[in-house]
Amino acid sequence: MSNAATTETKPAVETIRIKVDGREIDVPKMMPDWQGKMVPTTMLQACQIAGGEVPHYCYHPKLPIAGNCRMCLVEFGTPAMGPDRKPVMNEDGTPKIAKSVLPYEPTTPRGAIACATPISPGMEIYPNSAATKQMREAVLESLLINHPLDCPICDQAGECKLQEYSVEHGQAESKFVEPKVHKPKAVDLGPRIMLDDERCVLCTRCIRFTKDIAGDDKLGIVNRGSYNTIATYPGTKFDNNYTLNTVDICPVGALTSKDFRFQMRVWFLKEAKSLCTSCGTGCNIVVGQRENKVYRYEPRDNDAVNGPWMCDSGRLNYKWIGRADRLSQLIKKQGDKAERISWTAATKEISDKLRAAAAGSVAIIASARQTNEELYLLKKVATKTGALTDSVARNGAGDKLLVNADKNPNSNGARLTGIAGAELGANIAKIAEGIKGGTIKTLIVFGEDVTKHGIGIDLLGKLELLVVSDILPSKTTEAAHYLLPGCAHVEKRGSFTNVKGRVQKFMKAVEAPGDARAEWEFLHDLVHNVTGQNGFVSIEGLFNQMATEVPAFNGVTWASLGDKGVTVQI
Amino acid sequence: MSFTVTASFEAEIDELISHYPVNKRSASLMLLHATQEEFGYISKEAIEWIAKKLELQPINVYELVTFYPMFRQEPAGKYVLKVCRTLSCALGGSHKLHDHLCTKFGMDPHKHGLQTSKDGKFSVEFVECLASCGTAPVMMCNDDFYEGVSNDKAEEILKKCS
Ligand code: SF4
Numbered sequence: 001m002s003n004a005a006t007t008e009t010k011p012a013v014e015t016i017r018i019k020v021d022g023r024e025i026d027v028p029k030m031m032p033d034w035q036g037k038m039v040p041t042t043m044l045q046a047c048q049i050a051g052g053e054v055p056h057y058c059y060h061p062k063l064p065i066a067g068n069c070r071m072c073l074v075e076f077g078t079p080a081m082g083p084d085r086k087p088v089m090n091e092d093g094t095p096k097i098a099k100s101v102l103p104y105e106p107t108t109p110r111g112a113i114a115c116a117t118p119i120s121p122g123m124e125i126y127p128n129s130a131a132t133k134q135m136r137e138a139v140l141e142s143l144l145i146n147h148p149l150d151c152p153i154c155d156q157a158g159e160c161k162l163q164e165y166s167v168e169h170g171q172a173e174s175k176f177v178e179p180k181v182h183k184p185k186a187v188d189l190g191p192r193i194m195l196d197d198e199r200c201v202l203c204t205r206c207i208r209f210t211k212d213i214a215g216d217d218k219l220g221i222v223n224r225g226s227y228n229t230i231a232t233y234p235g236t237k238f239d240n241n242y243t244l245n246t247v248d249i250c251p252v253g254a255l256t257s258k259d260f261r262f263q264m265r266v267w268f269l270k271e272a273k274s275l276c277t278s279c280g281t282g283c284n285i286v287v288g289q290r291e292n293k294v295y296r297y298e299p300r301d302n303d304a305v306n307g308p309w310m311c312d313s314g315r316l317n318y319k320w321i322g323r324a325d326r327l328s329q330l331i332k333k334q335g336d337k338a339e340r341i342s343w344t345a346a347t348k349e350i351s352d353k354l355r356a357a358a359a360g361s362v363a364i365i366a367s368a369r370q371t372n373e374e375l376y377l378l379k380k381v382a383t384k385t386g387a388l389t390d391s392v393a394r395n396g397a398g399d400k401l402l403v404n405a406d407k408n409p410n411s412n413g414a415r416l417t418g419i420a421g422a423e424l425g426a427n428i429a430k431i432a433e434g435i436k437g438g439t440i441k442t443l444i445v446f447g448e449d450v451t452k453h454g455i456g457i458d459l460l461g462k463l464e465l466l467v468v469s470d471i472l473p474s475k476t477t478e479a480a481h482y483l484l485p486g487c488a489h490v491e492k493r494g495s496f497t498n499v500k501g502r503v504q505k506f507m508k509a510v511e512a513p514g515d516a517r518a519e520w521e522f523l524h525d526l527v528h529n530v531t532g533q534n535g536f537v538s539i540e541g542l543f544n545q546m547a548t549e550v551p552a553f554n555g556v557t558w559a560s561l562g563d564k565g566v567t568v569q570i
Numbered sequence: 571m572s573f574t575v576t577a578s579f580e581a582e583i584d585e586l587i588s589h590y591p592v593n594k595r596s597a598s599l600m601l602l603h604a605t606q607e608e609f610g611y612i613s614k615e616a617i618e619w620i621a622k623k624l625e626l627q628p629i630n631v632y633e634l635v636t637f638y639p640m641f642r643q644e645p646a647g648k649y650v651l652k653v654c655r656t657l658s659c660a661l662g663g664s665h666k667l668h669d670h671l672c673t674k675f676g677m678d679p680h681k682h683g684l685q686t687s688k689d690g691k692f693s694v695e696f697v698e699c700l701a702s703c704g705t706a707p708v709m710m711c712n713d714d715f716y717e718g719v720s721n722d723k724a725e726e727i728l729k730k731c732s
């Protein structure tokens with residue numbers, strides 16, 4: 001297993017020397033296109049490498065090139081060739097550059113769209129010249145002709161390319177005095193998408209996304225000229241499970257999320273890097289929150305996992321985090337008597353009982369929605385007490401793009417830490433038997449309602465000790481002797497191992513309610529008390545310790561996970 | 571009118587498609603023309619049928635139908651009057667002619683696109699250049715072409731329509 005330590009041998013990259021705004025630079029001759037295929041590098045990519053963004057609307061690195069918005073026009077030149085097909089030289093010996101000009105108007109620069117024009121040796125690109133700026137202004141002016149300029153009520157404001165470029169390249173006053181063409185507003189395009197056709201710049205990003213990425217050719221441009229309108233075929237809905245990605249890539253405020261529109265100004269949102277937990281793919285996300293309330297998930301670029309996309313169902317699965325019935329009190333129950341106790345008291349009492357438990361009298365069911373670190377700590381408790389352990393399998397439908405049939409975010413974490421075997425849930429029947437037969441007297445449950453998975457309320461009633469940690473109430477939490485309120489993943493840090501063995505970490509976005517504490521924190525104390533082993537009080541230390549002890553994670557460190565994770569052997 | 575495809579029409583369509591062996595999609599416009607000729611207009615059912623024939627999504631065909639002004643999504647009148655509105659005819663009085671026809675049939679002269687009289691007999695449409703600038707204003711009544719059409723001349727033409 002040479003997981004983290006795989007060294008990449010980079011083949012020598014063939015480069016081309018060009019000039020960007022007078023600065024010489026070597027750029028790769030070929031670069032990956034939207035599908036990752038190597039194709040000639042474009043002027044836009046070359047300018048990016050040179051450190052400057054060429055303004056653009058229709059170009060998107062992960063979509064086929066359309067070249068329709070013309071925003072990326074730049075002035076450029078190529079080495080002049082003599083009639084002898086030899087480069088013409090200046091007096092100082094440098095190659096003479098023939099600037100691209102209109103054929104019959106040699107004083108007028110003829111720009112090219114940077115997004116679709118390949119570079120060639122000796123080419124000079126002038127992304128900041130006066131001529132380039134003039135082209136940009138002209139394009140912007142025409143894009144704004146029919147634009148309603150309703151930024152104050154537009155959800156895109158603050159992350160709108162039209163707004164940004166208008167500030168940089170636009171004019172304060174419109175020269176256009178004719179009446180604007182009015183187009184449909186608040187068009188219900190599908191269950192999650194609202195369209196404002198007047199704001200659309202017709203870049204076709206949404207059309208290309210749904211056709212070429214989502215494989216659902218549902219959108220098109222209907223009507224003609226200034227009446228051009230993005231639409232679905234009459235009577236049909238834009239309703240695949242990836243529609244909200246079009247809201248992300250729409251460079252303006254034309255496509256808005258029904259869930260997010262008018263909820264919050266984007267500049268008030270504080271962001272945290274996190275992961276989606278709705279299936280085993282583990283799409284990388286950014287959580288946007290304000291005043292401890294989560295407002296949205298957005299995909300975060302990671303080519304090893306989700307590219308720039310995520311599915312709609314995962315994106316919208318965050319509302320439960322702020323639910324009013326979240327478990328927020330640490331409760332101890334004896335008979336009918338329930339009381340709130342402190343974490344110190346609870347940890348001590350549970351530890352004492354576990355230390356006194358006869359070998360083999362304890363069982364642990366830990367959800368594959370818990371983190372690698374938490375499962376690792378629970379495994380330590382299991383080893384010490386000789387406990388039978390397992391997780392719960394959670395299967396659903398998958399698709400060809402991102403959604404996985406495994407609805408647990410961390411089934412592989414459960415396997416690699418030894419909490420579960422290859423088949424999740426295979427031990428549950430045995431645990432139920434053990435409780436029935438009286439050999440298992442203590443059950444520790446993390447994050448599952450076991451009454452739905454073969455260990456009914458009657459069996460739970462037979463236990464001498466039932467310790468449950470969860471975030472939402474269930475039949476199992478009701479039966480607990482100790483109920484330890486845990487954290488949603490956005491309320492703590494940790495890592496998951498996705499279906500392909502990608503170990504990825506996530507950061508904290510919001511505070512947990514009431515008594516709730518990150519599970520790894522109190523598990524750390526419990527493990528210390530029960531096993532006598534010293535652990536780490538920081539997530540970094542804990543992860544690194546786990547990585548030395550769990551073979552699959554050998555060589556990986558919390559720091560080496562970076563923002564995009566590391567793939568391990570599963 | 572329901573959309574019923576006759577065997578001979580389907581054979582005609584299949585023959586048209588066979589002209590485009592590399593990419594059936596290229597047959598889209600030909601199929602739309604043939605359909606409008608056969609049914610007088612292009613209904614929703616027709617769009618869906620064409621899309622299926624060409625292995626496309628209906629939106630792909632619908633885009634074309636809405637793009638080209640010559641395609642109709644509603645049945646037209648028995649007589650379709652096309653008045654040229656391009657520059658020479660506009661200077662030669664085509665707006666007056668168009669106004670006259672619209673008013674006569676109770677239509678709004680400022681509305682976009684083809685309009686049909688209540689009795690379904692006449693449709694009036696403002697179109698781009700009919701290629702007879704020297705004899706402006708010009709008009710077509712179905713496939714017949716008329717030059718120098720004054721309001722009086724238009725009335726004469728209409729009289730012949732029964
Ligand atoms: S709706 Fe947005 S993404 Fe789609 S064409 Fe218009 S501007 Fe582009």
Ligand code: SF4
Pocket residue numbers: 276277278279280281282283306310311312313314315402403404
């Ligand atoms: S594919 Fe899975 S991980 Fe990705 S967003 Fe959807 S549910 Fe979440």
Ligand code: FES
Pocket residue numbers: 055056057058059066067068069070071072073113114115116
């Ligand atoms: S980015 Fe739209 S034409 Fe290049």
